Amino acid sequence: MTTDLPIKIEGFSKNYGSSPAVENLTLMVEKGEVFGFLGPNGAGKSTTIKSILNFLTPSDGKISIFGLDSVKSSVEIKKHIGYLAGDISLYDSMSGLQLIRYLTRLGRSTNWTYVEKLAKGLQISLEAKIGTLSKGNKQKIGLIQAFMHQPALLILDEPTSGLDPLMKQIFYEMVLEMKQMGNSIFVSSHDLNEVQTICDKVAFIKSGKLIGIENIKEDFDFTIRRYTVTFKQPIDTQKFKGINSVSDITQNENKVTVTVTGNVSEFLSKLSNLHPIDLSEEDTNLEDVFMKYYEV
Amino acid sequence: MLNTTFYIYLMSRWKSIAVWSICMFALALMFTSLYDPFKGEFDDMLDNAPALMEAMLGPIPTDSSISPEVWLGIELYGLLFPIMISVIAISAGASAVGSEEESGTIELILASPISRERIICEKSFGIFAQLAIMGGVLWLGIVVGSFLFPFDVSLINVLSATVMGCIFGLTISNLTLATQALKGRKGLALAIGSCFVGISYVFNVLSGISDNLHSLKYVSLFNYYDGPGVLVNGLNTTSLIVMVCLSAVCFTTALYVFKRRDIGV
Numbered sequence: 001m002t003t004d005l006p007i008k009i010e011g012f013s014k015n016y017g018s019s020p021a022v023e024n025l026t027l028m029v030e031k032g033e034v035f036g037f038l039g040p041n042g043a044g045k046s047t048t049i050k051s052i053l054n055f056l057t058p059s060d061g062k063i064s065i066f067g068l069d070s071v072k073s074s075v076e077i078k079k080h081i082g083y084l085a086g087d088i089s090l091y092d093s094m095s096g097l098q099l100i101r102y103l104t105r106l107g108r109s110t111n112w113t114y115v116e117k118l119a120k121g122l123q124i125s126l127e128a129k130i131g132t133l134s135k136g137n138k139q140k141i142g143l144i145q146a147f148m149h150q151p152a153l154l155i156l157d158e159p160t161s162g163l164d165p166l167m168k169q170i171f172y173e174m175v176l177e178m179k180q181m182g183n184s185i186f187v188s189s190h191d192l193n194e195v196q197t198i199c200d201k202v203a204f205i206k207s208g209k210l211i212g213i214e215n216i217k218e219d220f221d222f223t224i225r226r227y228t229v230t231f232k233q234p235i236d237t238q239k240f241k242g243i244n245s246v247s248d249i250t251q252n253e254n255k256v257t258v259t260v261t262g263n264v265s266e267f268l269s270k271l272s273n274l275h276p277i278d279l280s281e282e283d284t285n286l287e288d289v290f291m292k293y294y295e296v
Numbered sequence: 297m298l299n300t301t302f303y304i305y306l307m308s309r310w311k312s313i314a315v316w317s318i319c320m321f322a323l324a325l326m327f328t329s330l331y332d333p334f335k336g337e338f339d340d341m342l343d344n345a346p347a348l349m350e351a352m353l354g355p356i357p358t359d360s361s362i363s364p365e366v367w368l369g370i371e372l373y374g375l376l377f378p379i380m381i382s383v384i385a386i387s388a389g390a391s392a393v394g395s396e397e398e399s400g401t402i403e404l405i406l407a408s409p410i411s412r413e414r415i416i417c418e419k420s421f422g423i424f425a426q427l428a429i430m431g432g433v434l435w436l437g438i439v440v441g442s443f444l445f446p447f448d449v450s451l452i453n454v455l456s457a458t459v460m461g462c463i464f465g466l467t468i469s470n471l472t473l474a475t476q477a478l479k480g481r482k483g484l485a486l487a488i489g490s491c492f493v494g495i496s497y498v499f500n501v502l503s504g505i506s507d508n509l510h511s512l513k514y515v516s517l518f519n520y521y522d523g524p525g526v527l528v529n530g531l532n533t534t535s536l537i538v539m540v541c542l543s544a545v546c547f548t549t550a551l552y553v554f555k556r557r558d559i560g561v
Contacts, residue, residue: 016561050560053406053407054406055403055406055558055559055560056558056559056560056561057556057558074411075409075410075411076409078407078408078409078410079409081407083403083407085400085403087400088400088403089399089400089401089403089404090401090404091304091308091401091404093308099404102304103404103408105300106300106301106405106408106409106410107408107409107410108408108409145404
């Protein structure tokens with residue numbers, strides 16, 4: 001490792017034939033940072049992750065991992081990386097323990113005490129054949145193989161897919177522990193709560209282009225909510241128009257749907273004067289939040 | 297060697313290796329046991345239709361009856377053994393990396409500090425070990441058969457023919473491996489490997505039928521394998537070198553293209 005900078009991507013592009021998958025992507029992940037990498041399906045997240053790992057060769061630009069070129073120094077780099085694929089495939093005929101032994105033999109410096117701790121925390125037996133495990137339990141084995149050597153850089157693609165809420169919480173603790181050790185985590189996720197819980201910084205990518213990077217712990221407000229309010233009878237929606245935080249107002253007879261960005265107090269204060277009979281909040285999609293935030 | 301890609305490859309195929317090995321051993325015992333009862337009938341055919349037999353078996357010394365070497369050449373090493381080895385080699389070459397790419401487990405290996413060259417080396421070495429085990433079992437079966445039945449064969453020549461068969465298989469598997477490494481498609485590699493063996497066999501047959509087509513034998517891998525010839529005349533070093541060189545070219549191609557190809561697209 002020649003620098004402390006876990007990931008430095010400069011002008012990275014990747015084309016499949018003549019169609020670009022990622023265009024001119026530039027970003028950096030700092031030491032000890034949990035970096036969220038978000039975007040809709042087909043945005044270029046997996047292409048970027050696979051290029052960091054040298055599964056794919058960049059068409060243009062440069063990717064450096066700890067100061068080493070991702071293509072030329074791929075083998076050296078992977079000593080310091082743990083990777084969990086989005087749709088992880090494991091050897092069904094092996095047990096979890098056999099898989100970890102195999103990966104250790106391939107050059108990973110496994111911390112066996114830590115492996116036992118992870119298995120205990122995630123409540124998974126390493127003795128069972130992987131082929132007999134449920135999707136969630138396979139995901140736990142996938143997490144263990146990614147964390148088992150306490151890598152300086154973890155690259156996780158949809159890490160909590162298939163995990164129940166309790167296991168998600170344990171995963172968040174695992175991430176926090178790695179972060180406290182000064183290790184960095186590059187995580188792709190669709191889960192808004194997960195991103196808000198674990199990430200320090202978030203990049204959003206769409207159609208292969210970087211839309212923005214935000215420091216969510218400090219200055220990025222994810223609180224974009226969509227409410228449906230029911231009144232006894234149709235009301236004049238002009239009454240909401242003076243509120244800066246309210247937008248996208250639609251009305252369907254006595255139901256009004258609005259989007260509230262940031263602080264909701266002014267909206268709720270005005271709403272209480274209109275005597276609503278019901279108020280419901282819709283699920284907010286992460287992509288919608290970013291689309292709204294960047295107005296793209 | 298434990299827990300290396302080589303070892304894991306062999307372990308993942310142990311059932312197939314075991315079944316094929318049992319078949320090889322059984323075939324060896326069967327043909328060594330059948331030699332004595334059928335030798336007389338072959339000698340009669342040789343007396344009654346020498347031209348036909350020579351066309352089938354190639355040049356036969358006038359003073360000889362069917363020897364154990366010729367018998368093995370007709371029954372086992374002429375077609376059955378190379379076809380069995382071809383089937384195993386094509387399947388192994390196409391699936392050694394191809395199955396891991398299809399299932400996605402290749403990403404586990406590629407995410408580890410191991411070079412792509414080492415992956416190809418260990419897989420190819422694994423295939424060769426698989427072929428060598430089967431060839432070794434076949435030879436062992438003939439050795440056992442030669443003790444159990446009246447079958448006085450040159451075990452050195454049998455070993456030489458078996459080695460040629462294994463190198464023949466390795467060449468085919470490396471060609472198939474190179475095709476899979478180039479395009480990342482197991483099905484295509486299976487098709488190319490099968491076509492190569494089929495065309496190679498047809499060329500070898502055609503080259504023996506007509507003088508005009510005689511030169512086709514130089515592009516047929518079966519010509520260089522020539523198990524029946526090796527059984528009678530011993531190892532042909534030139535043919536061995538040609539097959540080893542061909543195998544090395546295919547292996548180097550596999551290394552080169554696999555290192556540069558996008559994986560997991």
